Every structure is written in structure tokens, then in C-alpha cells.
Amino acid sequence: KxxxxxxxxxxxxxxxxxxxxxxxxxxxxxxxxxxxxxxxxxxxxxxxxxxxxxxLRIYHKHQVYPFFALTPFVEDENEKPKGIELKDLFGKSDLTxxxxxxxxxxxxxxxxxxxxxxxxxxxxxxxxxxxxxxxxxxxxxxxxxxxxxxxxxxxxxxxxxxxxxxxxxxxxxx
Structure with missing residues (x-):
């Protein structure tokens, strides 16, 4: 709420x-x-x-990832980046x-x-x-x-x- x-x-x-x-x-x-x-x-x-x-997106090593594409809330599985997991980016990336x-x-x-x-x-x-x-x-x-x-x-x-x-x-x- x-x-x-x-x-x-x-x-x-x-x-x-x-x-x-x-x-x-x-x-x-x-x-x-x-x-x-x-x-x-x-x-x-x-x-x-x-x-x-x-x-909302994540910047990691000069790459940008839509935040929700890395979560179970992704609307289209084809949008999910291959080989990248949200947990691997935690604490090492910028959110914007x-x-x-x-x-x-x-x-x-x-x-x-x-x-x-x-x-x-x-x-x-x-x-x-x-x-x-x-x-x-x-x-x-x-x-x-x-x-x-x-x-x-x-x-x-x-x-x-x-x-x-x-x-x-x-x-x-x-």
C-alpha cells in the first residue's frame, strides 16, 4: 500500500x-x-x-539490462538475457x-x-x-x-x- x-x-x-x-x-x-x-x-x-x-534498468560493465527481464516478472522470455542472472549483478552494478x-x-x-x-x-x-x-x-x-x-x-x-x-x-x- x-x-x-x-x-x-x-x-x-x-x-x-x-x-x-x-x-x-x-x-x-x-x-x-x-x-x-x-x-x-x-x-x-x-x-x-x-x-x-x-x-528501471541495470548497468553492468558498459551493458544495459532491463531490470524486469532478469526477474521472474519478465513478460516475454525472449527478452531475458542469456547467461546473466540478477544475483550475479547484485552489488556490482548501477540501477537507474x-x-x-x-x-x-x-x-x-x-x-x-x-x-x-x-x-x-x-x-x-x-x-x-x-x-x-x-x-x-x-x-x-x-x-x-x-x-x-x-x-x-x-x-x-x-x-x-x-x-x-x-x-x-x-x-x-x-
């Missing part, structure tokens, strides 16, 4: 299936109460609205799920912290001047260093990788 606070979040964001992040409100309240002026920037997987399914950015933004704004910007990671990094940094690197380093850093940046900004899937949000309290 879920508590009233969680039930209210579920109703407010029309979450019928999936994860509910707990702690945004308390975190925003703590920041607002203890810091007079700040800028808080975060990046993560997610969208502006709640998903309609489970996004998609952020419902509307929930995060609302939690901050209800504490008087303004959402200055919400963008894809690609747009946010361009906004921060990553292209200018690349130009400086091109002018002040060798070709190998430039290419190495450019390849790393591609992963972060390419829409096929993390550029669109990750979102960034900037909060400000003046």
Missing part, C-alpha cells in the same frame, strides 16, 4: 505504470532553505512527462530509471527556485559553448588530441547516442 504523498504524485503526473522518484521535494526544500542564491544544473535520462512503462522532468521542475518551482532552461543534452552543451571549446582545442592542440576529444563529444551530443536521450535542466534562485 502506497502512502498518501506517493499517491498524490502518481495522480498528479498520471503515472499508471512505472517508477516514482521520491526525494525531489525534500532536496529542493533543503536547497531553498539553506542557500540564498545558486544555480543548479543536472543532466539525466528522461522526458518532460512520465513514461507509461517501466524504465528515467527522470520525469515535470515532477523535478515542479518540486523546485514550488520552493521558489525557477527553471531557467530545459533542453536536450545536445542543445544544452551547445548553449554552454562546447563548440567554442572545440575550436580552441583545434587551435591549441595536436590533431590526435582534437580527434580523441571530438569522438568523446560525439557520444554526448549525437542524437543517436546521448544527445537527445539525455536532458539538461538549469534551476536558479536569485
Amino acid at each position: 502506497q502512502d498518501e504523498f506517493t499517491s498524490n504524485i502518481v495522480k498528479r503526473y498520471s503515472i499508471h505504470k512505472g517508477e516514482v522518484a521520491l526525494g525531489y521535494e525534500e532536496f529542493a526544500k533543503t536547497l531553498a532553505k539553506n542557500i540564498d542564491k545558486f544555480e543548479f544544473i543536472t543532466f539525466d535520462y528522461g522526458e518532460k512527462e512520465a513514461r507509461t512503462d517501466y524504465s 530509471f528515467d527522470v520525469n522532468f515535470s515532477h523535478l521542475i515542479d518540486a523546485f518551482e514550488e520552493e521558489g527556485i525557477k527553471c531557467h532552461s530545459y533542453k536536450t543534452q545536445m542543445s544544452m552543451l551547445v548553449y554552454f559553448g562546447v563548440i567554442d571549446l572545440l575550436d580552441m582545442l583545434l587551435k591549441n592542440s595536436d590533431e590526435k588530441t582534437y580527434k580523441d576529444q571530438m569522438n568523446k563529444l560525439k557520444v554526448l551530443i549525437d542524437p543517436a547516442f546521448m544527445g537527445e536521450r539525455f536532458k539538461g535542466v538549469i534551476f536558479r534562485k536569485d
